[in-house]
Amino acid sequence: MLMTKQKGMSLIELLVSMALGLLLLGAASSMALSSLFANRDGLRNMALEQEIQPIMSLMVRELRRSGYSQFATDDTTTPAKYFRKINMPGAAVTTVSGKKIYTGECIIFRYERPGSINNTLTSNEVSGFMLNNGQVLMLNSPTNLSINTCDASDSAWVPMNSIERINVTELKFIATTETVAGADLINQLNISITGSAKGAEFSSTLSESIQLRNLPRVY
Template identity: 25%
Template sequence: MLLRRASGISLLELLVGMTIGLLLLLAVSGLLVNLLGSQARERRQIRLGAMVDASLSLMAMELRRAGYWDSDGGAGTNPYGRIYIEQSGRCLRYGYDTPPNQPKGGQRYFAFRLKLDDAQRGRLQRLSADEAGWKCDAADAKWDDLSKPDIGIIDTLRFTEDRSDHAIGVEVAAHTPPGGEEEKLDIRTSIALRNRPAVEVR
């Protein structure tokens, strides 16, 4: 009587197949981890860029209004006619009158500054005040945050006078908070002063 040879996969073939499958799984897992890490970095960078861009857009809009005075043709000195750059360029004070066709009144004096907290994390802030409270060292409660440390930490805010173009130069440097690969952003721009207020550096 003839014995039939058993058919199937030998132990050696099974081990080789499992090894190849494991190597393929490791390769795919590595690609997936890299893809997810890249997406996380891109999200962090996009959020940081959007935050800084929104702050700079507000600064640009406000500084273009700086110095506006609705004098109704009357004589006198423009109370909003000066911009002050203080604290080695980390704070800028400006003002403007109520735009036409809007009710008069309200706070017309403003400022932007870089504020460091106890952990030395920088934030962009904006002040709205009356003339008496119009100071770079006004109480912290009077300032509104333009940036959030959980999205981006501001390392540098510097305002400079650009006399050749009657403009204000703005430099902002920021980085993402700890918790992943650090992303950095460094922006330099110039904002034209439409109403041509005088700029005083203190």
């Protein structure tokens, strides 16, 4: 009776198989970790955008009304009746295709609020936005109706975000104007805001473009 000798894997073959298995396992683990980190970063980025979006929405809503007066007043000689006025302190001015472009980090504007239609400017009808040390500040009822500077030490400028939750690294206003009778009237305003979560290594930027149909005059 013939005996059949069974032959198994040699030590070298076993080692090669284990090495290939470890390589495949390592590749799969690397892909899984990459996917996990990507999902985590995506969720963090989404959360960051949700922190920035309310700030952007408020700025867009307020600025869209800038220059409004029910009586269409444009009396530049009477500060108490001049709603169509926007200040962009320190803004850089360039000219593109014959149009002046104002780019800055601060904007101050006026509009007549519902419920106080009297053709007279009051403190709650003067507002503005600026960036200061990671916070977006909003101008709230200044005592000086002709305010044209951005001074974070003025108590009328109040923060819109907590530095503990979000650090705003950039706030930019870009105004495209039309020159009418020597005055620069804003017809389009682009806003961009960039922020990062505390301790995060990434940032998120939101941008909006709005039409200013009241054509406020920029200074």
